[in-house]
Amino acid sequence: MAKAARAGAVPLRHDGSLPEEIVVWEILVRLDPKSLLRCRAVHRTWHHATSTRAFLLAHHAHQPALPIASDEEYILTVDRLATAQLHTIAHLDKAFNPEASCDGLLVLSRYNNMTDTIDFSVCNLATRQFAPLQQLHELGLRLLGMYSHQPTGEYRLLLERDSYNETTEDQLGYYVFALGSHQSPRYIGWQESTSQCFSLPVLVCDSLHWYPVYYVSESSYVPLQSESKAIIVFDTIAESFRPMRAPIVSTNSYAFEMDGTLGIYSRNYAKTTIDIWVLHNYKSEVWNFKYRIKLPVAEIRGKFETFDDLWNMEVVSADGDVLLLVSSGRCLSYIDNDGKLIDSFDHGRKYFFLSKYRLKQSLVEHTFFQALESSVVNTSPFI
Numbered sequence: 001m002a003k004a005a006r007a008g009a010v011p012l013r014h015d016g017s018l019p020e021e022i023v024v025w026e027i028l029v030r031l032d033p034k035s036l037l038r039c040r041a042v043h044r045t046w047h048h049a050t051s052t053r054a055f056l057l058a059h060h061a062h063q064p065a066l067p068i069a070s071d072e073e074y075i076l077t078v079d080r081l082a083t084a085q086l087h088t089i090a091h092l093d094k095a096f097n098p099e100a101s102c103d104g105l106l107v108l109s110r111y112n113n114m115t116d117t118i119d120f121s122v123c124n125l126a127t128r129q130f131a132p133l134q135q136l137h138e139l140g141l142r143l144l145g146m147y148s149h150q151p152t153g154e155y156r157l158l159l160e161r162d163s164y165n166e167t168t169e170d171q172l173g174y175y176v177f178a179l180g181s182h183q184s185p186r187y188i189g190w191q192e193s194t195s196q197c198f199s200l201p202v203l204v205c206d207s208l209h210w211y212p213v214y215y216v217s218e219s220s221y222v223p224l225q226s227e228s229k230a231i232i233v234f235d236t237i238a239e240s241f242r243p244m245r246a247p248i249v250s251t252n253s254y255a256f257e258m259d260g261t262l263g264i265y266s267r268n269y270a271k272t273t274i275d276i277w278v279l280h281n282y283k284s285e286v287w288n289f290k291y292r293i294k295l296p297v298a299e300i301r302g303k304f305e306t307f308d309d310l311w312n313m314e315v316v317s318a319d320g321d322v323l324l325l326v327s328s329g330r331c332l333s334y335i336d337n338d339g340k341l342i343d344s345f346d347h348g349r350k351y352f353f354l355s356k357y358r359l360k361q362s363l364v365e366h367t368f369f370q371a372l373e374s375s376v377v378n379t380s381p382f383i
Contacts, residue, residue, distance in 0.1 A: 033362075073093065100145055100357070101359055105362075119132065128378040156176050204257055206235070212230075245285040293324065293339050312327045313325065314327075314354065
């Protein structure tokens with residue numbers, strides 16, 4: 001029946017209404033989480049049909065992966081296709097920083113003044129579940145990424161210790177921690193080839209990918225490299241590292257995901273030109289140069305007095321193509337692959353920060369929350 005609906009031949013009921021299967025699997029499955037929860041509240045049959053795991057997984061698959069932003073205690077998403085392009089996903093009673101995102105789950109961090117360490121927590125903003133990750137407190141570990149471990153179905157964190165905490169008995173290297181586990185993070189070893197600065201990871205083909213980041217001053221000129229630097233790949237099934245060939249790009253480069261494949265974008269230090277490469281064949285590691293985009297900086301400055309040289313930029317996928325999302329001051333702008341300014345608006349927020357993470361919301365409930373100490377639902381820190 002769902003196939004018939006997609007073909008345009010939708011059989012109506014005698015009263016002229018749509019069949020229940022069409023309503024559930026063609027309409028409700030495409031709603032955002034808040035709208036779906038409202039529909040559940042007014043229709044008992046819909047509540048039952050949209051509460052099954054099969055439906056929730058299908059509903060999650062239909063959700064867009066949107067850029068995450070924050071403004072003190074607010075966690076936001078940016079959606080160009082929506083009427084209100086900036087959405088408040090959660091209002092918290094204290095400020096947190098997003099540190100990792102996977103399947104609707106967010107790992108948040110907050111600085112602990114008492115211990116001079118970073119405290120981590122995990123949450124699902126759609127189901128309003130929250131739990132501190134107390135096993136990680138005061139360990140001095142740095143979070144590198146989060147992933148679903150397919151063989152076990154667990155959600156795991158990849159962590160790094162790059163300096164000794166209080167004792168040299170702590171091993172330097174990489175650790176894995178399963179959400180919901182009562183065990184300490186498990187040591188998986190150290191590889192000298194990965195001892196570089198990590199940027200944010202990109203999850204493609206069951207692997208996390210990083211393009212190494214090298215920090216230099218803005219006044220320093222860094223020429224194009226004479227040879228490509230290897231992308232660092234972490235296989236989330238085998239839980240091991242390996243290198244991947246990368247194109248010859250400038251040092252100021254970052255990995256991103258585009259329609260299920262891997263991309264790299266580079267910007268010059270004048271912040272006027274963006275180069276984009278896309279991985280054509282994952283197995284053979286063949287890259288294609290896709291775009292060179294000249295940014296319309298003067299045009300944006302003409303529209304917004306708050307636009308300055310301190311801006312963030314993200315590459316977002318749009319129906320098989322790319323858009324650049326540029327944030328500066330109170331200005332958010334979209335630029336297409338021809339360098340044309342296609343949309344811009346003043347978001348009006350004082351402490352707005354555009355992160356490099358994406359949120360693909362999910363109403364799937366995870367049992368590991370019940371195993372975590374101090375886990376809560378629909379209470380503090382949620383407002």
